[in-house]
Amino acid sequence: MKKNILILALICALLGLVSCKKTTPKDTFDTTKVVTRYSRDSESGTRDGFFTAIGYAEAKEDDSKIPGYVKATDNANMISLVKNDEYGIGYISLASLAESGLKALNYEGIAPSEAAVIDGSYKLSRNFNYITTTKDNCTETEWLLIQAFVLFTTSKEGQGIIKAKDGITTKSIASALSFQELLDKEENKEIKALCEKPCSASDQIEIKFGGSTSVEKIAKALSEAFAKNCSTFKAVHNHTGSGAAYKGTQGSEKTSVNKLHVGFLSRELNASETPAENTSGMLCKDGIVVVVNVLNDTVTNITKEQLKKIYATENIKWSEIN
Numbered sequence: 563m564k565k566n567i568l569i570l571a572l573i574c575a576l577l578g579l580v581s582c583k584k585t586t587p588k589d590t591f592d593t594t595k596v597v598t599r600y601s602r603d604s605e606s607g608t609r610d611g612f613f614t615a616i617g618y619a620e621a622k623e624d625d626s627k628i629p630g631y632v633k634a635t636d637n638a639n640m641i642s643l644v645k646n647d648e649y650g651i652g653y654i655s656l657a658s659l660a661e662s663g664l665k666a667l668n669y670e671g672i673a674p675s676e677a678a679v680i681d682g683s684y685k686l687s688r689n690f691n692y693i694t695t696t697k698d699n700c701t702e703t704e705w706l707l708i709q710a711f712v713l714f715t716t717s718k719e720g721q722g723i724i725k726a727k728d729g730i731t732t733k734s735i736a737s738a739l740s741f742q743e744l745l746d747k748e749e750n751k752e753i754k755a756l757c758e759k760p761c762s763a764s765d766q767i768e769i770k771f772g773g774s775t776s777v778e779k780i781a782k783a784l785s786e787a788f789a790k791n792c793s794t795f796k797a798v799h800n801h802t803g804s805g806a807a808y809k810g811t812q813g814s815e816k817t818s819v820n821k822l823h824v825g826f827l828s829r830e831l832n833a834s835e836t837p838a839e840n841t842s843g844m845l846c847k848d849g850i851v852v853v854v855n856v857l858n859d860t861v862t863n864i865t866k867e868q869l870k871k872i873y874a875t876e877n878i879k880w881s882e883i884n
Contacts (some may be wrong), residue, residue, distance in 0.1 A: 584726055591648070591860050593881040599631045600643050600652035607804030607829030608637065609756060611688035612653045612850050613873075616866040621873060630876035636775035636803070641853075648857045651872065653686075655828065656849030657728035657774040664853040668863040672738050674851045676730050686850040690729060690777045691827045693842040694834075695811045703756065707769050707795050708823050710753045713786045715845060717741040723787055727780045729846035741791055757792035766796035773807030773825035776848065781826055804828050808835040826835065 592671045602609040604623040621627035634640035637655055641662045644650040656674050659666055666674055669686045678684035694712065697705050710798035714720045718738040725731050745754040772779055778801040807825025809815045813835070816822075828848065831837060852864050860880055868883050875882075 591700065591880075593860055594879055595649045596879055597872055597876050597883070598650040599628065599878075600634050600640055600647075600650055600871065601628055601631045602634055602636070602640065602653075603803065605716055605803040605805030606636075606652065607827050608655060608774055608776050608850060610804070610829040612686070614690075615686050615850065616869045616873075617841050618870045618873065628873045631873070636801075637778075638775070644853055644855055648855045649856050653850050653852050656730075656851050657776065657779065658769065659851050659853070660728065662853065663856065665856045665858060667852040667854060667861060669852060670865055671863060674849045676849075679730050679767070679847055679849045680732065684849055685756050686852070687848060688829060688848060690774070690780070690845045690848050691830065691842065693773075693807055693825050693827065693831065693837050694846050695816060695821070695823050695840060696838045699812075699816055699821075701767075703767055703794070704769065704823060706753055706756050707767055707792070710757055710792055711769065711785070711788050711795070711824065712843075713744055713750065713753060714741055717744055719791075720784060720788060723783050724780055724846050727783050728778050730848060731846050756794055759794060761793040763796075765794075767794055768796050768798050769823045770810075770821065771797060771799045771824050771826070772801050772810055772820075772822045774804040774828040775801045776828040777801075777845065779825035780825075780845070801826070808837070812837060812841070 602626065610622050613619055618627070632643065634652065635644055639660055640654050641658065641664060642653045643653045647662055654662060656679070659674070669684065670679050672684045674684055674686070679687045693726065694708050700708070715724070716738070718735060718740045721731050721733065721735045721738050725735065729817070744750060745757065772784060778799070782799055785799070789795050789797060804827040806820070807822070807827045808831060810820050810822030811825045826845070831842065852869065872878055872883055
């Protein structure tokens, strides 16, 4: 009997301790923490577009203008870094936002969206562009395959793929011609003959793609679909950044092991990257999105002045950005 009373007393004492325990409020975002500023390397077209848009063009290629920043190797790495850093900030392609798991900030009061990029109200935007090698730097068959691929990107199927992979198309997909309709045009008869020619896997011609990592998802989807329409074609992808696009197609590496048949850029060609006639163009449009970790509940909108201050200032705290 005494034993039972003792056990009951202990239980009551424990319940009393639990009931008296003070609860602590949910942890909140600590604005006294330093902002971890993530940026792409100077070869990145996204970096070029971002710093140009916020009025800090001197930081496009000069790392000293963003002292103490942490370098992201590509768009996917930027996503991973910010996703794992509660106090981080960075910028990514709008085309990759949906699956990123990151919090997007409004820019100058406008939410990033396809509609806002098209109507021009969202100012952090840029073009996705392509550049090809020249006719005298490849075989006749390679050249025809390059032309066939570019033609496919303009077709109803190609434009649909670009949109499905979150690229922003500026022309009506409904009114676009199918790839077969394009092939049936007289000016495309050589391309049609090549694409309809039976070909075994061992005889396929490799076409090398590279350049922007932001465009990589779209480029791979396009080449995969195109391959089903042209048995001679085999795609090889190696995307390392927009800076490689011109170098590999028409620049210093056009005859090296890094040679590309088609390069993609998430920026415009610059003054030192003059393409040969009829070898470049716009694939689609895209937005650049300022992103933070989902745990960051202190900011929902950002301005160009704030962004310039953040990236120009080492050890800036979240409480100091307003």
